[in-house]
């Protein structure tokens with residue numbers, strides 16, 4: 802169960818269904834200067850900002866070797882290295898996903914039940930490397946994800 806938890810966390814890092822979030826600034830806020838500049842940026846009240854979840858999750862400054870699938874990033878001993886605000890599959894703060902625990906439970910049960918009963922292989926119709934389908938708001942693969950399910954002999 803611990804490994805499944807890490808595998809799911811890592812899958813949500815590489816493939817967050819919500820690739821960005823938008824928020825409206827309710828109080829003017831001065832962003833501190835970034836490392837290579839002294840310029841502060843003021844976000845005015847009422848400004849809509851986009852939080853690029855997909856880009857943050859694949860930023861090597863936050864996740865070394867970001868394109869590598871490595872569930873051990875989420876080992877208890879490594880979790881503390883994750884910078885607050887850089888991993889946001891369910892958002893964060895007071896408006897974080899209300900269905901998070903339910904969704905995680907559902908996905909775990911579905912994964913266990915599929916793996917117990919089927920060998921799952923990628924069908925040739927799935928185009929690799931995967932490309933993001935720009936026609937959708939959520940993260941979907943261009944051309945779809947095609948899988949073959951082979952019933953396991955019990």
Ligand code: HEM
Nearest residue numbers: 818819822890891892893895896897898899900901903904
């Ligand atoms: C893997 C599945 C899911 C993912 C990745 C996901 C992701 C998210 C994200 C990123 C947000 C925005 C959070 C923010 O703005 O900070 C959100 C909000 C929300 N989600 Fe989910 N969600 C999932 C499943 C679910 C399920 C199963 C439910 C309901 C049963 C649900 C209900 C909601 C609701 C009601 C909000 C709005 C919360 C608010 O604005 O206060 N989500 N979700």
